Amino acid sequence: MTAVEPQIIEVADPDPLEVGTTATTVSAKRSRVPWRFLAGRAAFYLFTLWAAVTINFFLPRMMRGDAVDQYLARNRNVSPEAADALRALLGLDTDKTLLQQYGDYLALLLRGDLGISLLHGMRPVTEVISSALPWTVGLVGFATVVSFAIGTIGGAIVGWRRGSRLDSLVPITTFLSTIPYFWLGLLAIAVFSVNLGWFPIGKAYGVGMSPEWTPEFVGQVIHHGALPVITIVVASLGGWMLGMRNMMLTVLDEDYIMVAQAKGMPNNRVLWRYAARNAVLPQIQSFALSIGFIVGGTIVMEMVFSYPGVGKLLLDATNAKDYALMQGVFLVITLSVLIANLLADLAYAFLDPRTRQTEA
Structure with missing residues (x-):
């Protein structure tokens, strides 16, 4: 009998572009649900929520006067008994301690x-x-998403084609971002509303219209909201484009980009699948903060364009010392910011597994 020689099966080394970078799918061992990471994030945000609710309660009560004092200043025929009953109804009963x-x-x-x-x-x-x-979510939310998309995609293209004429877009958009928003809004109203008459001066819809789902009303809302949206996009575009362009310049010097180009991969695939996917990671956290603060609205924008959003509501409540309304608006803003940051942490951990591995 002749001895059978054992066969040696050669296993090719894994392609570093397929398993060795954060831009591609990780191995099955690392793709399991990071429960420890999620639990840590949830505990942190629950504690932050409790702290925000506590500050939200005590901070307005450090102000002089309250909503009842403001009401009595406008209505002097209210009896003291009615004022005490009103304070008890609003949770401002002086017979109870702050605790x-x-x-x-x-x-x-x-x-x-x-x-x-x-x-x-x-x-x-x-x-x-x-x-x-x-009104705030529809207007500011749409403008934020549009500015983020245009700025991120534009910044990726400008960074990929560094040294070309496209680099001139960065200082132009950055300069527009440095202009105070109220001045930019007033300038837009003067040019496009007063002189050219293309857009209404302000409000969310025309006089005499009532909110209803009709083509005429929807058209009015779009027409009145177009100029504020354009103004917000122009004012915030520079930051997104500059941040993405700078991150692209950093990522393009990485070894895996050079390896991908050396293997003859198409430029579009290298740009969007490898370079842009890694460069966009820091943008996600900033975008989450922007999404969270959408609920707060842009107070200056709502004042300039007389828009009936949450920002103007908060300003009116602060001037009137309406504690309940102030606390309600602050609570909604806090919840929106925390939820947006939690979603950003999850998205960040999904795109970059090193994050969850380090924190877990």
Whole structure:
């Protein structure tokens, strides 16, 4: 019998472009759900939420006066008994300590009761915020997404073609971003509304219109919102483009980009699958913050264009010392920022596994 020689099976080394970079799919061992990472993030954001709610309660009460004092200054025929009853209804009862009021506030908050707004005729705060929230989210949210998309894609292309004429877009957009927003908004109104008459001067829709899902009303909303959207995009485009362009210049010097080009991969694949995918990671965190602060709105924008959003609502509530409305708006803004950051952490961990491995 002749001995059978063992056969040696050669296994090719894995392609570093397929498994060795953060821009591609990781191995199955590392793709399991990072429960420890998620639990740590959830605990951190729950503690942050409690701290924000606590500050949200005590901070307005450090101001001089309250909503009842403001109301009594405008209505001098209110009896002292009615004023005391009004304070008790608003949670401002002087017979209770701040800690007792804080406990009552948390109990109402857990039931979803944000109180009533004296500024808006004793309407529930949830109802007041719900009527203003869609305008801010629709306008500022759409403008933020558009500016992020244009700035990120444009910055990736400018960084890829560094040294070309496209580099001139960066200083132009950066210069526009340095102009104060109120000045840019007033200039846009003077040129495009007053002189050219292309857009309305302000408001969310025309006089005499009532909110309803009709083609005429939707057209009015789009027409009135076009100029504020364009102004926000122009004012914020420079930051997105500059940040993405600088990250592209850093990523393009990495070894895996050179290896991909040496293997003869198409430029579009190297640009979008490897370079841009890694360069966009820092942009995601900034975008999450922007998405979170969308709910807060742009107070200056809403003042310049007389837009009925949450930003203007918060300003009016602060001037009137309407604690319940102030706390409700701050709470909604805080929740939106925390949720946006949590989603950004998850997206960041998905795109860059090193993040969850390090923190877990």
